[in-house]
Structure formats: C-alpha cells, structure tokens
C-alpha cells in the first residue's frame with residue numbers, strides 16, 4: 001500500500017499503512033531493542049501510599065519520597081487525592097478527542113512550540129530528523145483562566161473535564177513539592193517560593209497502533225524539562241525507565257499516578273535528585289494514551305541549586321538561569337540529545353543571575 005503523504009497528523013495516516021514510513025524508522029543503533037527490556041511483574045518503581053501524608057505517616061512517607069527521588073527518579077502514588085471520576089473522565093475525553101473527525105481535530109493544529117495550546121505530532125517537526133509515532137495535544141493550564149478559552153471546544157465537555165482534572169492534579173503537585181522540599185531538608189515551602197507564579201502544562205499523548213513497533217519510538221529516551229511530572233497512563237504498557245543501563249517497563253496500575261523528577265528538580269536539589277531517562281514504545285495492536293502533567297516554574301523564575309544544599313563538599317553543579325532559557329533549549333534540540341544540562345553547568349558559563357537563596 002502506498003503511503004499517503006499529505007497528512008499532518010499520524011492518527012490519520014497510521015491506520016492506512018502496513019509498514020512504518022521511512023521518516024519514522026530509527027537507525028539500527030537507535031532502536032527500542034524490545035527483547036532486552038526488563039519486565040518486572042510488580043515493583044518496577046516504588047509505589048508510595050500517600051494516605052496519612054499530613055497525619056501519622058508523615059515522616060515515613062517523606063523518607064520514602066526522598067529515597068525514590070534519589071535512587072529511581074520515579075515513583076508511583078496511590079491514595080493521592082485525585083478523585084477516580086476525574087481520572088476516568090479525563091481518559092474518556094482524551095479518547096473522544098482523538099476520535100474526532102480529522103477536520104475538527106486540525107482546527108487545533110500547530111507546529112510552533114511556543115503556542116500555549118496546540119495539537120501536533122512527533123516532538124518538534126521543525127527541528128527533528130526522525131519522526132516519533134505520536135500525536136499530542138499540549139495545553140497550558142495554570143492560571144486556568146488565562147488559558148481555558150484557547151482549549152478545544154470539542155468534545156463539548158472537554159474544557160470542563162480537563163479543567164477539573166488540572167485543578168486536582170495541581171493540588172497533588174503542590175503536596176508533592178512540599179514533601180520533596182522537606183525530604184531535601186529544606187523548608188516545606190522552599191520549592192513553592194522558587195517557582196515565581198508557577199506553571200502547569202499538560203500533554204495528551206496519543207500513540208496509534210504501529211505495524212512495526214521495533215523500528216520506531218512513541219518518544220525516544222529523554223528527561224523532562226520541568227520540575228516534576230505526574231503521569232496518567234491508560235491500561236496499555238509503553239512507558240520504560242532507564243535503571244542501571246537497562247530499560248525497565250512500568251506496567252500501568254489503575255488509579256495511580258507515576259511521578260518523576262524533572263530537570264529543574266535535579267538542578268534545585270544540586271544533583272541529589274535525578275531526572276531519569278525514560279521513553280515510550282508503541283504497540284502493534286493497541287492504541288495508547290498517556291497524560292503527563294508537567295509542573296514547572298513560570299518562565300521568568302530564576303532556577304539554580306538551593307543555597308542550603310551547596311557547601312564546600314557539594315559545590316553548585318549548575319549556574320542560575322531563567323527557566324525560559326532552559327525551556328527554549330529543550331524544545332529547539334528536538335530530542336536529538338537526551339538532555340540539555342551541559343549548557344547550564346556551573347563551570348560552563350559565568351552565572352548571570354544572583355544565587356538562589
């Protein structure tokens with residue numbers, strides 16, 4: 001079957017191909033190597049029960065979070081306070097959105113990463129050489145009233161459902177940031193205070209079934225640019241996390257979230273916490289939906305290692321920078337390199353901003 005070339009979105013191309021089109025095929029040295037992936041029935045990453053975080057289990061939960069951030073960079077949470085109906089409604093509306101007719105979906109299309117609401121494909125089609133087997137709707141969500149009017153109006157309940165979901169996940173993010181501050185030995189509101197007006201973005205990732213999943217990625221190995229990510233995935237496996245040089249598959253557990261340390265948390269913690277490489281692989285028979293909430297500083301916030309975590313034995317690993325600078329570098333490199341820390345090392349450039357206290 002010949003490949004239709006005039007489709008902007010993968011969703012409208014994937015069902016008509018028997019083979020992965022050449023622009024999605026990775027070089028042999030950069031393929032998922034699915035046979036080498038480690039599948040652990042349970043416990044691929046720590047599962048932390050947040051019940052009693054503000055009660056009797058406080059110090060135990062803080063210790064668990066701190067250990068997970070140091071050792072794995074990833075953990076799962078249950079009893080997280082986000083109502084199950086918010087979760088199921090969010091997954092339902094995401095599915096409904098990607099099933100809308102092409103002409104309806106395309107109303108939201110843009111390949112400009114600076115747009116605050118946009119439907120797009122792959123990662124950054126303007127800069128990348130090989131495409132990824134993914135479409136995504138990306139939304140800025142905080143402050144809600146600044147962005148909600150830009151969001152899709154179809155399906156008709158989209159804005160209501162997504163706004164409720166964003167509000168609940170923001171509450172969870174703030175609780176986690178407090179806990180992480182404490183786990184680093186900082187004041188519980190330390191991180192909150194570093195984030196300026198705060199930012200919250202969200203992606204709704206749609207990975208169509210793929211005829212040759214061994215040749216391509218949904219997303220290749222990368223770290224997240226933001227502070228922490230709270231990921232919701234449907235029941236189709238696809239997320240893999242790098243541990244000791246091996247890719248570990250993270251099996252979905254319903255009504256839990258996966259939380260990971262992002263690049264800004266690594267910087268702020270002066271390398272105590274690790275922003276770990278992860279990737280999404282695709283499935284031959286099944287579509288997959290994942291919904292990361294990216295909690296971040298506002299663009300003008302100055303990020304750098306916390307003064308309380310810098311001393312003679314632990315010199316500042318990174319220079320201070322405005323979050324906007326890091327964010328732009330992240331999008332412009334098109335996932336061609338796995339992270340962009342090298343441009344922000346304390347030794348690489350003279351700091352242009354005062355130390356963060």
Ligand SMILES: O=C(O)CCC(=O)C(=O)O
Nearest residue numbers: 203205238239280290292
């Ligand atoms: O689909 C997933 O499980 C991972 C998504 C992800 O890493 C991302 O959107 O940055």
